[in-house]
Amino acid sequence: MSAVVTAVSSNGTYSFTKPNRESITLLAGLGVEGDVHAGVTVKHRSRVAQDPTRPNLRQVHLMHEELFAEVGAEGFEVTAGDLGENITTRGIDLLGLPVGTVLRVGEEAVLEVTGLRNPCLQIDTFRDGLLKQVVGRDEAGNLVRKAGIMSIVRHGGTVRPGDAITVELPSEPHRPLDRV
Template sequence: MSGTIAAVSSNGTYSFTKPNRESITLIAGHGVEGDVHAGTTVKHRFRMAKDPSQPNLRQVHLIHEELLAEVAEAGFQVAAGQLGENVTTRGVDLLGLPAGTRLHLGDEAVVEVTGLRNPCAQIDGFQKGLMKQVVGRDDDGAVRFRAGIMSVVVTGGVVRPGDPVKVELPEGPHRPLEIV
């Protein structure tokens, strides 16, 4: 399985959306250079309030571009970076990946998938009703979170729109993604 990077985004201050960039630099064990969520320990405000010493399993947030097309069909206009992601991919079923999958981004960078993003109320603050588009139920009634995946940086490097994404699945048995 492979795909491409549609957009890259970062923001040095706490803000729901992140502006698109020409490139971002990933730093091993740290995250996106200059991004407010980069660091070895958790940087998300809610998690910091609970325990600021916990490891940062949310260094890089990825969303598949196909989700943006799906919410557009429901009447929402959401562009890359507007849901707070750092990397917007095309052609990769991010939500179907098991935990521990490694994504090779561009020529050098590698991130390891840690889990699902836990969508927050800020999504409805951005566009009322959007939360119902990214959180739903499957045919069995189980809650499905579709607001992207989280990862940590294993190998640093520069990442740009148009770069390839190569998927490296972990050895089995595979663990499904859970909220991190």
């Protein structure tokens, strides 16, 4: 199966969910044009409270559509944009990518993967009990975060549903994703 964008979402105001759009424009070094999380420095409230001068490694949030079916099997209805992602994908193991992976999206946009989204308690406000579905433990007891990945924009461009995604892995040794 080819990797593809299934939805794009953005919101100019702080809210948990982001409405779906016909397209979004990615701006190099900033993020999604008009999105509340766009900027050179951190914009997520929890990160701003810690240190507002830190670089924004969370410019664009990507989430795999396959997660919706997984949580749906547990009784949770979730659709594109509901969990605040900017780009919803299908056919790519986002969580298995190493840090520094380059994603070419559509005709022009280039993203660099920086890490995992660290889901917060707002997920349970959206759907009670959902946080336990997107954060858990594997057989060895290691923490597993499933709520998508974060990236920065290396080259801007317009992204639309149906756009292809090409993956370019970084040089080895690969570093596994961790929360950012």
